[in-house]
Amino acid sequence: MTIQSVREFINLHIYNSKVFALTLSRLVIILVSLVTIAALIVYYGFPQTEESQKSLIMIIQGSFAFYIFNYFLKIFYSFEPLVLIRETWFEAIIMLFLIVEGISYNLFDNLILSEVFIRLGIKNITHYYAIFIQLYFLAVVVIAGLRSSHIMPIFKIHPSRIFISSFVLIILIGTGLLMLPEMTTIEGSMPFIDALFTSTSATCVTGLIVYDTPTFFTLKGQIIIMILIKLGGLNIIAFGSFLVLASKFGFGVKENSAIEDFVNKESALSAKGMLGRVVIWSFAIEFIGAALIFFSWSEKVVFKDVGEQLFYSLFHSFSAFNNAGFSLFTDGLSNEVVKENWAIHNLISILVFLGALGMMAIFDIFDLEKIKERAKMPWKQLTFATKIALYFSIGLVLFGAVSYYFLESDNTLEGMSTSGIITTSFFQSITRTSGFNTVDIGSVTLPMLVILTFLMFVGSSSSSTGGGIKTSTFALLCASTIATIRGRKTPQLFEKSISNDLVFKAYSVFLFFVIGNMISIFLLCISEQEILAMEGRSIMDLIFEEVSAFGTVGISMGITSHLSYAGKVIIILSMFVGRLGTLTVAFGLAKKPISTSYKYPDGHTMVA
Template sequence: MTFNDFREIGNVYLYKSKSRNLGILKLLNLIVSLTALVVLAIYYGYPNTAQSDQNLMDIMRLSFGFYVVHYLIKILYDFHPAEFLRRTWIEGIVMIVLIIEGVSHLFFDTLIHEPVFRALNISSGVDLSLVFIQIYFFIVVIAELLRKGSILPRVKMHPAIIFILSFLGIITVGTLLLMMPEMTTSGNGMPTLDALFTSTSATCVTGLMVEDTMVFFTFKGQMVLLALIQLGGLNVIAFASFLALVARFGVAITQHDVIEDFVNRDSYLSGKSMLGRVVLWCLGIEMLGAIALGLVWSSDIPFNGLGDRIFSSIFHSVSAFNNAGITLFTDGMAHPWVATNWLAHWVITILVFFGALGMIALFDLFDPAKLRSRMRSPWKTIGFATKIALYFSFILVFIGAISFAFLEWNGVLEGMSGFGKFTTAIFQSVTRTSGFNSVDIGSVGLPMIFIFIVLMFIGASSSSTGGGIKTSTFAVIVSDVWRTVRGFDHVQLFKRTINPTLRSRAYSVLMFFILGNMVFLFLLTITEARLLSMGEFSFVDLAFEQVSAMGTVGLSTGLTHLLSPAGKMIISLSMFIGRVGTLTVAFALGGRALETHFKYPEGHTMIG
């Protein structure tokens, strides 16, 4: 009897129990992963005794053992083990690492990678590896449960509801984590409202903060912020791909319009493995940014060893590419340690600009296959959506930089070198979508503050982590206005005709954004009347804060930490709506539209 014959007999014998046992293991996997994550939260979030630490770590090791056994059983039940290993090679590598570490701990009472982390002066490196592995397996479990034939019920949900609930889930978990004692240097945790505000700001990649990240949070708290920024950023740019995974929930093709705010339709419907590409490209760009920052940090920064330098580089790279604008320096990039660290400013500027372009534009511009295609066929050009994102982003950066240099030459730029003024003007113009600041925004003159409000209102490009009405909306509206002024028959942009549906969506986004800002700003004038009456801040500062929040920018003139509890709730809601998109909220609240096959007689009225 050959080996293949033996395998065939084994497969036939195992087939009867395959579906039942794998279903039970899948459910157990979810329970084990959730339990392990709760144990991790207790282990890192609260002070524990040596005995309780040991007990919690034993539970973690048991969970790792379960993961290994589960993976081996899946190999056993698979009819094509070699193909299964090729398909799950990442998970296989993690399993090999867990087995090696388990054997090392069992026989030598140490972990293989402990010396590596000690050499990098990362005291909690081993603990971090446990966190990453548990989160990885939790993601694997969720992905398995979403596959066809899952034990999860086939619940029909509107895609807008899915998107909103995913953000609410991340924000809720982040709030609970930030309230834990071990997350703050005081050992008391954040108050509930401040934790909610901070979690919302990080998840919605806004960057408005009520506390100084550098001194208020411990390393664990900063890690939570980093995770929230990464999850929030990926949630936005990967949502279109996520829809393809959850199409079995009953999402109709006609409902996919709900996310056209974020991603070009042709791209996400045609991409076979879009989600994987999005994640890999994001992580790849962030890794390159972290390496660049690690090389150019100023020698004035008192890093506590190589590990601290690496973490700071990763944190700022992720924050920049995701347009979050949260830094580990008091007063941001205006801190004396980095205020004249021009190379670091340029790295962050490039990361923010790429993040604000959007993944669809980045794929179109830098995908190797498309680059080769354009080299072979010079007549081929970048896509229509990419042209809008790229050209209008450059135009807005140019306008912002020239305005900043002209208006603030003898203001906040005074005393800087020529190269410093040039860098700062570009930096502040590009970071209009992210909230990084290399000068005191509260000291910027009123004319430039007004221009900042306009630039923040327009925001970044579609499918990006930036907010605002988006460059695509702005481009369509400007083209429509130009058509009206010149009396053209059609709205044209880059030798393409804009259809009425697209124009209608653009004006809808504009109106929702204007109304949203007006309503929330009106409420802020009521809740922050005491703050305005003190004379230190004006109505313009309040308007700046509101537009910055709804545009998910994060720039502030300095009043964020002075907001009343009601004001913090209003700004939190603004950040949330600005992040998920005004049209997404409208779709979620609007219900199912009824199709009608008739129309009323045309009406006419004077306009203007």
Template sequence: MIFQEIREKVKLFIYDSRDIVLKLFRVSSVIVAFIAVLSILYFHGFNITSEENKVITIILRVAFGYFVIKYLVRLLFSLQPLKDFKNSLFEGVLILLVILNASFAFLFDWELIHHLGQFLNIENINWFFAVGIQLYFVLILVNEVGRAGSRLSSFNLSPPAMLIGSFFILILFGSGLLVLPEMTSSGESMPYFDALFTSISASCVTGLIVVDTATYFSLKGQMVIMLLIQLGGLNIISFASVFALIARRGIGLKHQSMLQESLNAESLSASSSLFRQIFLFSMLIEIAGAVLIFFSWKDIPEVSATSDKIFYSIFHSISAFNNAGFSVFSNGLFEEGVRNAYTLHLVIALLIILGGIGFTTMRDLFSFSRIKERYQKSWRSLRIDTKLSLYSAAILILSGFVVFYVFEVNNTLKDASIWGQVVGALFQSVTTRTAGFNTVDVGALAKPALIFSIFLMFIGASPGSTGGGIKTNTFAIIILGAWSTARGKPRLELFKRTIPYDLLNKAFLIFFISICFIALGIFGLAISEPDKSLIALSYEEVSAFCTAGLSTGITADLSTTGRVIIMLSMFLGRVGILSLAFALGRNTKVHDYKYPKASLLIG
């Protein structure tokens, strides 16, 4: 009772200053966290001296001391301190360990963390503890980004414009990290132009490279590329929404509208719930994929160390699910010893398919509520866009398999076993549409296979997926419109449903603008790269624009102008031509009147 009375008196005494103090801490914490994160980046990005190490250590200790004070003050002002402690358990436990460790070291010359590591039989626990503190600073900064993300509605920008801007910021952030000396194996800074190309390729989940990812980058550099793939693949807007929820500020209508645009959701309310399932599905599939890939290394002598198996498994799982095509092998999956690992190829192909069918399709297929609803109500079936995505993907994979098998069985697949030829043709059909992995020498493909590859890359993956291209549903609606016109039908009908003509108009807009950009890209490459064949340049441009990531091997040999064309193509292809058109276009006034119909000769 006495303690409660004292606590109430203290709270009443400090209540008037509560808002001012917390606001000051909120503003200053951004600055402190930013300085701490910059110090961490400097520590990991440069080969520092012992004196610089001491300075960084002091900065981090002072910064952490500041956040300890802030945490305690926040609990002091809190009306429900126990609840707040539970809500920030990681922060509370970390701060408690630091306080206890410092107290024991000062009073008894006895380090709690060191002995805790011995008790738990954990080697290098001090290293894990230091990583935990660095992660804490990053999370603090992420939390503030989340607060900024929740105020996106204050910007007078359309959702597509914000989507484009978010990728632009991610690319600059990635290129800034990749130029740090410690990101390369040589310890020297990567030329910024090459870092920018790599950042665009990773953020736009393309996979085209100008340097060898396996040998040029250090482990830190490869981890940065993996992070860019994850953020770019799942869409940076989705992660901004996650950060907003972390900050407990909710998601406004404009933010939901941005989610709807970027995730291709059918409504604002659906977009808000969809990104939660995106995060859950993605993490579960990538973890499961990493586990399956881990056990697929057993027959590959090139990957023997357990640490390599773990990292390679995580890297390839993220790269495959996000349809990125980056690999930590110099020749991709065509690497000696890996090219015959057919179990590994099938696992990666499955991850590519799951990442390419679209998040709305995955939710319709795997969401517990949808499965339960279909079980309880037998008349309920899969959504029409889910059916269209699945049928389109199945037809494209099957047709690609037949073409690759027919034209490559006596070419790039001739030295493989019958099972290897089947898996090889199937894998190339799956990966060509948007993933960018290769188990054969792409430059040695027969011309019919190359031409059909261009067709598959142009169509790409399903809407709302991690893949690129004009999307399967877009192509399917165009084919449906052409078929209906040829048969003289006044309406578009699919699965006993009428398809509105505005969807057909959007599909034709995407198709037309994509063809125009690709044609301009090929024209520009033909001027800047006169020594290369037209089919190789066409393959490269379609691969870049449709974020497929496959190449006949000319990417690193492109001129500066050629690389600029490829970078622009990757960026435009990733953010989506339709989003770009809406972002740059002006609102059109709609009039109630109509002009008389005109009769034109066609054909």
């Protein structure tokens, strides 16, 4: 009897129970994942006794044993086991890892991977991979459930509403986690409004803080903030790709053309492969950045061990590329230990610029296939959207850097070396999207504050991790204005004609941002009378804070921690709307018109 015949015999006898067994295992694995995640939250979020710690560890270890059993169950019920292993290779590696760790723990009372990392100077690696494995299996099972769901297709969900809901969910989960006692250095939990503010700031990659991140939050709290930054930084393109994939898995997502609007039409990326590329490229850039930062710390920065140095490097790389602006130094990069570390400043500037450029532009510029294609066929150029993102970003950076040099030469730049002046000027210009600062923004002159406010208002490029009205909107407004002045019927840019639809959207975004900022500034003027009454404070502090929040920048003149309860709520809403985009929120809340197949008579009026 051959192996093939044995396999066929088994397949025939297990066929009737296959659907029931696999469905039951999916339900059980969801329950196991949720229970284990709850155990992890209790384990890391609350003080533990020796007995409670042992009980929680047993639950976590039991979940690992169940995951191994469940994987072998899937292999047993598969008609082609080798094909299944090849298709689920990542899961197979995790199972192999868990088996090896389980054997080593039971035989030698030690974990191999943990021992390796301890010898490298990195402690507590077990905690990180335990959390990762739980979240991974929960995500896998949920996606598998959506794929086979027969209920979800009946719901017709607008993409904007899914996008908004996903951010609300992440923010609320982050708020709950940050309120756990073990996340902060204070006794008990941090106030709800402050936890909500911090979670929103991290998820919306803004960087405004009410408490000093390195001193107020424990390592666990800082890890939560870093995770929120990454989740928020998986920008609109990744979520757009997810929506397309979700529609294939069972969601009744309607109007997928709305998703296409966030991606330039000339992009060679398909919706199926887009999400994977965004995630892989973003992690690759962040890890490369972290490695370079790791070797660039000066002797002034004293780390406890290699693990802490690695965490600081990862945190600042994630924060920089995602344009979050969070730092593990009091006063940010203007702290004395890193204030003159030009290598760190330059690395973070590059990461911030790439993050603000946008993933579609990064793909177009740095993809090897596109580079080879342009080398062989010189007439092949960068796409229209990439040209706008790249050239206007460079133009804004140069404008900001030159302005900073001339306006601050006798102020914040005074006494610096030539390399320091150049680095600082460019850094403060690039930081228009990120929130990092290497100087005290409160000491900057008023003319430069006005220019920084303008740069924050424009913000980053489309499909990027930054906010603002976007360089594309700014470019279309400029092109439309020039066309009007020259009497052209159609705006032109980079030898391309721009449709009226794009111009209308650009003006809509601009108008929404102006109105949103004006309303918020007006409300802040009412709620923040105490700040306005402080010596040296003026309405410019509130304007700067609001534009920074609405543009998800994170630069502050030092008033964030002094905001009232109402002021914090206003800034939270500003960060949320600014991150999602005013049009996204408007589309999500607006009702679809019954009909658009009609036209009123033309109206005429004086414009000027």
